[in-house]
Amino acid sequence: MKVHITDDFDLKKIQDSGQCFRVRETGNGIWRFIHLDRILYISRTGESEYEVSAGEDEWREIWQPYFDLDRSYESIRQAIPEEDAFLKRASEYGKGIRILKQDPWEMLVTFIISQRKNIPAISKSVELLCERFGRRADTEEELFFFPDSEEMSGADEEALRECKLGYRAPYVLDAVNKVRSGEIDLCKLNEYDDRKLFEALKTINGVGDKVANCICLFAYGRTALVPVDTWIARVIETEYNGQSPFDRYGGAGGILQQWAFYYARETG
DNA sequence: TATCAGGGCCTAG
DNA sequence: CTAGGCCCTGAT
Numbered sequence: 408m409k410v411h412i413t414d415d416f417d418l419k420k421i422q423d424s425g426q427c428f429r430v431r432e433t434g435n436g437i438w439r440f441i442h443l444d445r446i447l448y449i450s451r452t453g454e455s456e457y458e459v460s461a462g463e464d465e466w467r468e469i470w471q472p473y474f475d476l477d478r479s480y481e482s483i484r485q486a487i488p489e490e491d492a493f494l495k496r497a498s499e500y501g502k503g504i505r506i507l508k509q510d511p512w513e514m515l516v517t518f519i520i521s522q523r524k525n526i527p528a529i530s531k532s533v534e535l536l537c538e539r540f541g542r543r544a545d546t547e548e549e550l551f552f553f554p555d556s557e558e559m560s561g562a563d564e565e566a567l568r569e570c571k572l573g574y575r576a577p578y579v580l581d582a583v584n585k586v587r588s589g590e591i592d593l594c595k596l597n598e599y600d601d602r603k604l605f606e607a608l609k610t611i612n613g614v615g616d617k618v619a620n621c622i623c624l625f626a627y628g629r630t631a632l633v634p635v636d637t638w639i640a641r642v643i644e645t646e647y648n649g650q651s652p653f654d655r656y657g658g659a660g661g662i663l664q665q666w667a668f669y670y671a672r673e674t675g
Numbered sequence: 676t677a678t679c680a681g682g683g684c685c686t687a688g
Numbered sequence: 689c690t691a692g693g694c695c696c697t698g699a700t
Contacts, residue, residue, distance in 0.1 A: 524696080615685085684694095686691105
């Protein structure tokens with residue numbers, strides 16, 4: 408099926424934006440995305456035209472929200488004043504990135520794993536986790552879904568360490584326990600305001616400010632929240648004299664953060 | 676081969 | 689509030 412996307416949209420930049428770790432280019436300009444047990448193949452076929460493997464209903468109900476397509480990123484870019492030269496530059500450089508609305512459980516586990524790792528190492532661990540605990544997809548290529556909390560409930564620390572989780576293994580076990588017991592209801596958390604959501608996530612072992620903000624932004628679409636990692640901390644220090652510029656942009660701070668992160672990481 | 680840093684967080688003091 | 693320690697991997 409063909410779809411039209413007129414707003415900023417760049418598959419390669421989305422893949423490299425550091426919020427998703429299982430997106431692959433399968434060749435010939437076709438990108439593969441996985442959300443829960445859905446797989447999407449998508450390629451650009453014209454100025455604002457894309458070929459997608461999904462039907463109309465699935466596109467509208469699953470992938471349109473997934474890519475946050477009801478929001479105009481172009482107008483967010485244009486609202487940045489010229490005086491804010493760095494963010495102006497970063498937003499143009501990162502034009503095409505979207506904040507993906509991904510599965511909360513997957514984001515919780517993935518960003519617990521992410522601490523003190525680089526992106527290739529995160530991808531490796533996530534892939535091992537999928538192969539070991541996830542369900543195999545009914546596809547020609549060997550492909551595994553991200554394991555849900557039930558599928559991971561049989562995991563012990565040793566098995567997780569074999570997935571290269573290191574000292575994070577007990578953290579992930581705590582996440583499994585809290586979700587399986589109902590102490591944390593990832594679906595219910597959606598009803599909380601930003602602050603409550605953030606605090607609830609932090610009750611899980613291994614979830615600090617940075618990881619909690621990532622989950623809020625990349626799973627719950629809380630675009631006002633700004634994860635501060637080493638790259639963003641560096642930007643705030645060197646470009647803004649230690650004064651974070653992101654709060655000035657209210658509800659869009661998290662989106663600007665993503666442009667800044669991408670720009671800083673890609674250009675050194 | 677050795678060294679360093681990596682999308683941090685927890686615990687002690 | 690601040691300093692170590694942590695388990696490894698990827699990069700140089």
